[in-house]
Amino acid sequence: MKKLFKLIPFVVAALVLTACSTTEETESATSEATTCSAESLQTLNPGTLTIATGEPAYYPWVIDDAPESGEGFEAAVAYAIATELGYDNADVTWVRTSFDAAIAPGPKTFDFNLQQYSITDERKEVVDFAGPYYQANQAIVSFAGSKLEGLTTIQEVTDSGAKLGAGVGTTSLEVVESTFGLSASVFNDNAAAVAALKNQQIDGIVMDLPTALYTAAVDLDNGIVVGQVEETDSADQGFGLLLAKDSPLTDCLNQAIEALRSSGQLATITEEWLADFTGAPVLQ
Numbered sequence: 001m002k003k004l005f006k007l008i009p010f011v012v013a014a015l016v017l018t019a020c021s022t023t024e025e026t027e028s029a030t031s032e033a034t035t036c037s038a039e040s041l042q043t044l045n046p047g048t049l050t051i052a053t054g055e056p057a058y059y060p061w062v063i064d065d066a067p068e069s070g071e072g073f074e075a076a077v078a079y080a081i082a083t084e085l086g087y088d089n090a091d092v093t094w095v096r097t098s099f100d101a102a103i104a105p106g107p108k109t110f111d112f113n114l115q116q117y118s119i120t121d122e123r124k125e126v127v128d129f130a131g132p133y134y135q136a137n138q139a140i141v142s143f144a145g146s147k148l149e150g151l152t153t154i155q156e157v158t159d160s161g162a163k164l165g166a167g168v169g170t171t172s173l174e175v176v177e178s179t180f181g182l183s184a185s186v187f188n189d190n191a192a193a194v195a196a197l198k199n200q201q202i203d204g205i206v207m208d209l210p211t212a213l214y215t216a217a218v219d220l221d222n223g224i225v226v227g228q229v230e231e232t233d234s235a236d237q238g239f240g241l242l243l244a245k246d247s248p249l250t251d252c253l254n255q256a257i258e259a260l261r262s263s264g265q266l267a268t269i270t271e272e273w274l275a276d277f278t279g280a281p282v283l284q
Contacts, residue, residue, distance in 0.1 A: 035252070036085060036251075036252035036255055036256070037085070037086045038085055038086035038087045038091065039086070041085065041248075041249060041252060042248040042249065043111050043249070044108075044109075044110065044111050045093070047091060048091055048092075048093050049082050049085070049087045049091060049092050049093070049111055050092075050093045050094075050095060050109070050110045050111045051067070051078050051082075051092060051093070051094055051095070051110060051111065051112060051113070051114070052094070052095045052096065052097045052102060052108075052109070052110035052112070052113035052114075052115075053067050053074065053075075053078075053094065053096065053097075053113070053114060053115050054096065054097070054098070054099060054115040054189070055096035055097065055098060056191070057072075057074075057075075057096075057115065058190060058211060058214070059072065059214050059218070060072055060073055060210055060211075060214055060273050060274060060276075060277055061073050061074040061075070061115070061116065061210075061211075062074060062075045063075070067094050068092075068094055070089070072273060073134070073210075073269060073270065073272075073273035073274050074114045074115070074116075076269045076272070076273060077114065077133055077134075077260075077266070077269055078092070078114060079092065080260055080265055080266070080269060081241075081253065081256045081257065081260070084256040084259050084260060085252065085256055095109055095110050097109065097110070097113060097115075098188070098189070099115060099117075099167060099168075099169060099170065099189065100168050100169040100188075102115075102117075102242060103117065103123060103126075103127060103169060103242060104126070105126040105127070105245070107244065108243070108244040111243070111247075111249055112130065112241040112242060112243050112247075112249065112253060113241070113242040113243075114133075114239070114241050114242070116136070116208055116211070116239050117129070117239060117240055117241075117242045118170075118171040118237070118238065118239060118240075119131065119132055119237035119238055119239070119240040120171065120237065126245060127242055127243065127244065127245055128242070128243040128244065128245055128246065128247045128250045129240035129241065129242060129243070129250075130240055130241040130243065130249075130250055130253035130254045130256075130257060131238065131239065131240035131241055131253075131254070131257050132237060132238025132239055132240050132257075133238070133239055133240065133241070133257050133260075133266065134238060134239040134270065134274075135238040135239070136208040136209050136210060136238075136239065137208070137209045137228040137229055137230055138171070138172055138175045138179075138206055138207070138208060138209065138228065138229045139206070139207065139208070139209040139212035139213075139225055139226070139227065139228040139229065139280055140157065140164065140204045140205070140206055140212070140225070140226040140227060140229075140283075141197075141204060141205050141207060141212040141213075141215050141216045141220070141223060141224070141225055141226070142162075142197070142203060142204035142205075142216075142223070142224055142225075142226050143197065143200075143220055143221070143222050143223055143224060144222035144223075144224055145222070146162070146200075146203045146204065146224075147160045147161060147162040147203050148160060148162050148203055148204045148226045149224060149226070151226055151227070151283075152227065152281065152283065152284065153283055153284045154179060154180060154229070154283050154284065157180050157182075157226070157283065158180050158181050158182065160203075162182075162203035162204055163182075163185060163201075163202045163203050163204075164176045164180065164182055164184055164185070164202065164203065164204050164205070164206055165184060165185040165186070165187055165193045165196055165197065165202040165204070165205045165206070166184050166185075166186065166187070166193070166205065166206045166207070167186075167187055167188070167189055167190055167193065167207070168186050168187065168188055170207075172205075172206040172207050172208070173186060173206075175206050175229060176206050179229055184206075185201075185202050190205070190207060190211065190215070193205045193207075194215060194219050194220070197220065198220065198221075204226060209225075209228050209277065209278065209280060210274055210277035210278070212225050212228075212280070213225055213276075213277045213278075213279075213280065214277060225280045226283070227280060227281045227282060227283035228280045228281070228282055228283065229282075229283055230282050241253050241257075
């Protein structure tokens with residue numbers, strides 16, 4: 001009995017310490033869980049989530065160049081992320097940037113930017129990424145009667161003597177040079193490339209597959225998608241949200257994307273906006 005009484009104070013102390021430890025862990029977990037709330041996020045403007053897209057923003061990523069409508073794949077993803085973080089739609093502000101300027105090192109005018117930025121290790125040296133939220137192959141869009149019509153292999157494209165264009169700073173440009181081994185015509189944006197293709201100054205444009213399918217169907221007379229490139233060893237790790245380097249928001253945005261993926265909402269958004277923009281023959 002003496003031994004039992006001697007042990008009681010130690011048992012009580014241990015229980016108290018365990019209770020304190022459990023309480024502290026619970027409080028810590030609760031604190032971590034609330035870190036990614038609208039009230040605590042270190043955004044550019046407190047209480048507001050500033051999101052950037054292109055100028056202009058293209059279908060099917062944004063419908064009618066109006067991201068504030070929430071119409072289009074990336075517009076819908078942006079608002080879903082905002083909701084996941086606790087923001088109302090009214091708390092979201094949209095700004096515009098060029099593709100190349102936003103990916104350059106330095107301060108940003110946005111909390112995050114989404115305009116089909118492929119995540120690569122090289123880019124991660126100067127900016128942060130959250131995601132990916134979508135994976136897209138690259139494809140060649142052209143017109144009926146071009147040098148590219150009817151080609152079915154990468155080698156045929158390389159040997160065709162065709163002139164291919166791509167946007168400056170894009171992974172599409174890298175595909176022209178590394179996959180096809182060609183010297184690309186470089187354009188400031190897709191609109192300039194499409195204008196050159198319409199004037200037959202170039203034979204084709206390399207761009208992500210959904211954009212290529214839309215461009216061929218809507219922007220071009222007799223447009224065709226020659227084929228898509230499946231690059232299993234590509235440096236492209238999928239589309240990600242672009243942030244300033246070492247942004248305090250990166251972890252929270254990763255959590256938000258993962259929550260949307262786990263709940264199935266990301267798949268639902270993808271099906272709604274991109275289901276008609278995934279089919280094209282693969283260049284072997």
